[in-house]
Amino acid sequence: xxxxxxxxxxxxxxxxxxxxxxxxxxxxxxxxxxxxxxxxxxxxxxxxxxxxxxxxxxxxxxxxxxxxxxxxxxxxxxxxxxxxxxxxxxxxxxxxxxxxxxxxxxxxxxxxxxxxxxxxxxxxxxxxxxxxxxxxxxxxxxxxxxxxxxxxxxxxxxxxxxxxxxxxxxxxxxxxxxxxxxxxxxxxxxxxxxxxxxxxxxxxxxxxxxxxxxxxxxxxxxxxxxxxxxxxxxxxxxxxxxxxxxxxxxxxxxxxxxxxxxxxxxxxxxxxxxxxxxxxxxxxxxxxxxxxxxxxxxxxxxxxxxxxxxxxxxxxxxxxxxxxxxxxxxxxxxxxxxxxxxxxxxxxxxxxxxxxxxxxxxxxx
Numbered sequence: 001x002x003x004x005x006x007x008x009x010x011x012x013x014x015x016x017x018x019x020x021x022x023x024x025x026x027x028x029x030x031x032x033x034x035x036x037x038x039x040x041x042x043x044x045x046x047x048x049x050x051x052x053x054x055x056x057x058x059x060x061x062x063x064x065x066x067x068x069x070x071x072x073x074x075x076x077x078x079x080x081x082x083x084x085x086x087x088x089x090x091x092x093x094x095x096x097x098x099x100x101x102x103x104x105x106x107x108x109x110x111x112x113x114x115x116x117x118x119x120x121x122x123x124x125x126x127x128x129x130x131x132x133x134x135x136x137x138x139x140x141x142x143x144x145x146x147x148x149x150x151x152x153x154x155x156x157x158x159x160x161x162x163x164x165x166x167x168x169x170x171x172x173x174x175x176x177x178x179x180x181x182x183x184x185x186x187x188x189x190x191x192x193x194x195x196x197x198x199x200x201x202x203x204x205x206x207x208x209x210x211x212x213x214x215x216x217x218x219x220x221x222x223x224x225x226x227x228x229x230x231x232x233x234x235x236x237x238x239x240x241x242x243x244x245x246x247x248x249x250x251x252x253x254x255x256x257x258x259x260x261x262x263x264x265x266x267x268x269x270x271x272x273x274x275x276x277x278x279x280x281x282x283x284x285x286x287x288x289x290x291x292x293x294x295x296x297x298x299x300x301x302x303x304x305x306x307x308x309x310x311x312x313x314x315x316x317x318x319x320x321x322x323x324x325x326x327x328x329x330x331x332x333x334x335x336x337x338x339x340x341x342x343x344x345x346x347x348x349x350x351x352x353x354x355x356x357x358x359x360x361x362x363x364x365x
Contacts, residue, residue, distance in 0.1 A: 001025065003121060004062025005071040005104075006055035007032050009219045010144050011244055013176045015071075018137035022122040022129065029061035032222040036061060041332050043091050049303035050223050050331045051081065051216035056088050063097040069121070071104050079278035079308060138248065140175055143188040145245040147171045150195045152240070155232025156206035159199040165229060167194055206237040207350050208294070212287045213301035214280050214309050217330045218242050224301050224328070225336050227343070231299070234347045239295060241265075241287060242280075265290055272315050281308030285315050292321035296350045299343075304331035324350060 004027040005015060012028050019026040030036065032054055039060045040053030059070050070092075072085040089101035102117060118130050147168065154164040171191035178184040209231055217223045219242060228238045241261065262283065269286030276282050288298060300316070302309030313327050326346045328339065 001069050001121065001123075002027055002067045003069045003071065004029060004059065004065065004067030006058035006062075006073075007220065007222075008073065008216060009221070009244065010172055011141075011219075013144060013172070014137035014141040016176070017140050018118070018133045019121075021133035021136060022118070022125050024121055027062050027065045027067040029058045029065065032058060032220065036222075037332055043095065047305055049080075049305050051214070051220075051303055052084050052088070053332065054220065054223055055084070055216075056091065059088055059092060059099075060095070060097075063092060063099055068098065069100050069102060071102050073104050081279070136181070138245075139181065139184060140178070141248065142245045143175050143184055144172065145243040146188060147175075147191055147195070148243070150192050152228065152232070152238045154195050154198050154200070155229070156235055156237035157200040157204045159201060161233055163198050164195060164232070167191060167198070204235070206235050207296040207347065207354065208239055209236050209347075209350070210287065210291050210295045210298045211238055211240045211242075211301065212280075212284050212298055214303055214306055215242060215247075217301045217303055218280075219244065223303075223330050225334060225339050227299065227301070227328070227339070230340060230343055231347070234344065236347060239291075241283075272319055273312075277308045277311050279306060279308035281312040284309060284312035285319075288316050288323065288325065289319055289321045292319075292323040295323060296354060297324040297326065297346065299346075300325050300327040302327060302329055304329045304333075324353070 002025045003019065005012070007029065016026055016028065036057035037050075037054060038057070040055070040057030043060070044053045044056055055072065059072070062070060070089075072088060073081075085101045085103040089099070092099050092101075102121075104114070104117065115127075115130055115134065118134065119125065119127070122130060151164045151168045158164055168191075171187065174187040174191065175184065178187050211218055211228065218240065221228070228240070231238050246261070265283050265286035267286070268289040269282055272289070273282055273285045284300060291298070300309070300313065302313065316325055324346070326342065328334070328342070
């Protein structure tokens, strides 16, 4: 058995650590690039969204490297993503690849459902070994996300643009290479310290912009033209609720307190949207309501043709909570020059809005 899976940010690193500890042969396709997208577009039905096309491209590249068992994130819910694994498996068979597709979803079994899937891939390894490997992969995932949160703050304040990105790339490689808990903790601490020591504009008060929208296009930089980095170059501090470590915590494990951030977001959306509409549409509306007073603006990322995000996009202008929202529809037609122009204009608008607000407050004083 040779296992492969599509990219979504740095998710391959914890899976690689997990599989190495269980002696599972794991194939990592190239990081998503133009060839990946071209393959996905070529063999996908035209009307399907960019998460389908890019993940299909990754799966084809994994099959080219000899993978015979492919993992596809998904679930059985309202979003079409729940049907993608079967459709992609059929496309791969039509292309001549003899592969088995396994859907990695969160069912009512939660954590145990994921562990059962791992046990199948590991040829029935002992539960103790599976849990140990899963725990180490989860620790790597947490380390990656903790470092990235610091990067988001530093990007907006650094004196030499690109310093935080350079350190983050080195941190990702070091976390990937770490093969025990002590080394992993040392790497995490070392790179967070280095990021905190980066030369910064100490008087900077960067704009705060929240990134909301559909899970895949928010987390996969290639699908959104690395929009967080581009905002950082413009001196904007990005805030993002979606981190895979947080999603794992609330999706796989039972919450003893009964309330989490997702529950708060759903409750905030209730005056405008009463139920789950699939994907992350409910969360997009709730995040706008919840963070309207906290952020200067929101960038709403949505795959073109994504019905849940189209619904959210049309609801958001009707809320009484007022905050500027820039919606960017992601697909293979999205071009960087036009997107950067829109981002620059949006940031200019937010800066003028903040200056106007500051003047009004000075007058009142």
